[in-house]
Amino acid sequence: MAWGWIVGSTSLSMAYPEILISVSFLLSFFFFFFSYRLRRHKLPLNLPVVGMVPDFFAHISRIHDYATEFLAAAKWTFVFKGPWLLGMDMTITCDPDNVNYVFVTRSSNYPKGEEFAEIFDIFGDSLLNSDGEAWRSQRKMIHSLMSNRRFRSYELKASRDKVEKRLIPLLQGVGEQNNVVDLQDVFLRLTFDTACSLILGVDPGCLADDFPDVPFAKALGDAEEVIFLRHIVPKFWWKALRWLGVGEEKKLAMAHRVMDDFVTSTITRRKESISKEIGSREDGEDDEEAAADLLTVYMRQPTVREKNALEFDKFIKDNALNLLLAGRDTTAATLTWFFWLLSMHPHAEHEILEELKRHWPAAPDETPNPNTPFDRDGLGKLVYLHAALCECLRLYPPIHAQTREVAKPDVLPSGEKVRPGTLLVFHAYSMGRMEGIWGKDCMEFKPERWITESGDLRHEPAPKFFAFSCGSRICQGKDMAFIHMKTVAAAMLRNFRFEVVEGHVVEPKLSIILHMKNGLMVKVCKRERSVVTRSSGGRSSEEVTRERGDCCSMADWAPVVVGVVLFVLLSPGLVLEAPGTHRAVDFGSMRTNGKAVVLHTLVFFALYSVIIVALRLHIYTG
The missing domain is CATH 1.10.287 (Helix Hairpins)
Structure with missing residues (x-):
């Protein structure tokens, strides 16, 4: 029919x-x-069979800004339709009320779920992938380790040592050679070294003058890209590639092998070393000089040493990779975007420099010294710097999106009905760009929005400022991250200026972490500094010792040397009573006059000094 x-x-x-x-x-x-x-209305077009996928891939190169546009048009929540029968429908939101409801009010109904653990399978049963009781027990253990008194002291010391002994000398060398450097690469190396020191008690030495290849770093970057692709392609497709061991899944498997080998071998060596240290101590002895990284602190707990080896190794191995990702990539990404934003907003950089000048730590003789590192209390006084970092995190959150599954049918505060099988996506990147949430100036980099009229930091609720998640899963390393970022930023800004290379394209990379696709290529320039001194009466007076703001270079002395030679050879000198002392060289007889050479050299430097002082007075007072 x-x-x-x-x-x-x-x-x-x-x-x-x-x-x-x-x-x-x-x-x-x-x-x-x-x-x-x-x-x-800037909404994706829903086509028969294929859904909104064509629109999605048409904007893939600017997917975060595209999501911001259609979420703004949809009043902060939008139901994305995937291809028929593939289970790719999702509810995307940046509504703070929805965030609070899912992460705080009804968090038990919205687990990360099995699909999340499957996508992030390289992290095993770590805190990242866990739900329920397994998550609670691991979080309690990690919180206990991070709260340890010795670890907190070690944390600040390790961060300061890496900055003072590695980062600053490396940047000084780059500047002196007039080289261009990828600041994102520098930060990734710095944070990887620091994270390994804090978590595993080892220093891989990635932040070195020769910029050595780091297999683990490349492997982690590859893994992040493939995990991002798992989020946007049909599940059956990436599972088929994984089963066949081809394409992007082959790259992920190779990356996982590299990372697993590094973590396993490092943990094995450290376990042997720590066991010997523990065995050599007398009962009851408190060795304050011993290492205080998380692995050491964990192994020194008597209850831990009683666990079986398999249980111990699994907990350490699964969580070490998770913590390395959190400690390395999120901090490095934030610092990269932060320094780019400062290069675009000189007024903010100026405010930070003025704040640093006011709060420079004092040396042992009570004289403020720009080379004295900040302690924890000193970092706490850097309100504007903290505000600028918060503003950077608002606009460029390193974890740009989070997902949750639905256990039982429910209705979100925005009115959308959700049921089991629905994937919820919370887009932190878009949340920071919504006028209804942050005001009409939401697209501006404005650290002042984080400072109260009394000059204190303004607190914003976590469902609104979603960079560190919220509720029971809020980031445990938040304070540690700010300490490290402020330590790095303070040291770099008071020593150098950074000029982004002309024509360099800045855009986000397609990854689970909001890195820059092309890195951040900069020139390193020596910073003009003001050294603050205190008078005997305790009142502050300022002795300005301005340094050149040019890029550091050993060739800066070449013009001076050439000038001395030409002046000595060609100058008629001063008319003196003694005959034969007017010229350093008599070109007729080619005889030299040593007395005249010395005289002309002294005259040259006297004139040179007068001119330089006059120019600097003109520049810095005008």
Whole structure:
């Protein structure tokens, strides 16, 4: 019967072609009408069979800004339709009320879920992938380790040592050679070294003058890219690639092998070393000089040493990789975007420098010294720097999105009905760019929004400032991250200026971490500094010792040397009573006059000093 209807319809269409034309025009009209309405409101176009996927991939190169546009048009929550029958539908939101509801009020109904653990399978049963009781026990253990008194002291010392002994000398060398450097690469190396020291008690030495290849770093970057792709392609597709061991999944498997080998071998060596240290101590002895990284602190607990080896190794191995990702990539990404934003907003950089100048730590003789590192209390006084970092995290959160599954049917505060099988996506990147959340100046980099009228830091609720998640899963390393970032930023800004290379393209990378796609290529320039001294009466007076703001270079002395030679050779000198002392060289006889050479050299440097002082007074007072 159906076949007969089709044949009859075809015959009718052939007999009356105007019917076919009318139907075609009618369908085209509806298609383009609804397409126009969606485009006008910047919403993705939902096509038959394929859903909104074509629109999604058409904007993949700017996916975060595209999501911001359609979420703004949809009033902060939007139901994305994937291809039919593939289970790719998702509810995307940046509504703080939805965030609070899912992460705080009804968190038990919204686990990370099995699909999340499957996508992030390289992290095993770590805190990142856990739910329920397994998550609670691991979080309690990690919180206990991070709260340890000795670890907190070690944390600040390790961060300061890496900055003072590695980072600053490396940047000084780059500047002196007039080289261009990828600041993102520098930060990734710095944070990897620091994270390894804090977590495993080892220093891989990635932040070195020769910028050595780091297999683990490349492997982690590859893994992040492939995990991002797992989020945007059908599940059956990436699972098939994984089963066949080809394509991007092959790259992920190789990356996982590299990371696993590094973590396993490092933990094995450290376990042997720590066991010997523990065995050599007398009972009850408190060795304050011993290492205080997380692995050491964990192993020194008597209850831990009683666990079986397999249970111990699994906990350490699964969580070490998770903590390395959190400690390395999120901090490095934030610092990269932070220094780019400062290069675009000189007024903010100026405010930070003024704040640093006011709060420079005092040396042992009570004289403020720009080379004295900040302690924890000193870092706490850097309110504007903290505000600028918060503003950077608002605009460029390193974890740009989070997902949750639905255990039981529910209704979100925004009105959307959700049921098991629904994937919820919380887009932190878009949240920081919504006028209704942050005001009409939401697209501006404005650290002042984080400072109260009394000059204190303004607290914003976590569902609104979502960079560190919220609720029971809020980031445990938040304070540690700010300490490290402020230590790095303070040291770098008071020693150097950074000029982004002209023409360098800055755009986000497609990854689970918001890195820059092309890195951040900069020139390192020596910073003009003001050294603050205190008078004997305790009142502050300022002795300005301005340094050049040019890029550091050993070739800076070349013009001076050439000037001395030319002046000595060509100057007629001063008219003296003693004959024969006017010139250093008599070109007729080619005889030299040593007395005149010394005299002319002294005269040159006297004139040179007068000119330089005059120029600097003009520049710095004008």
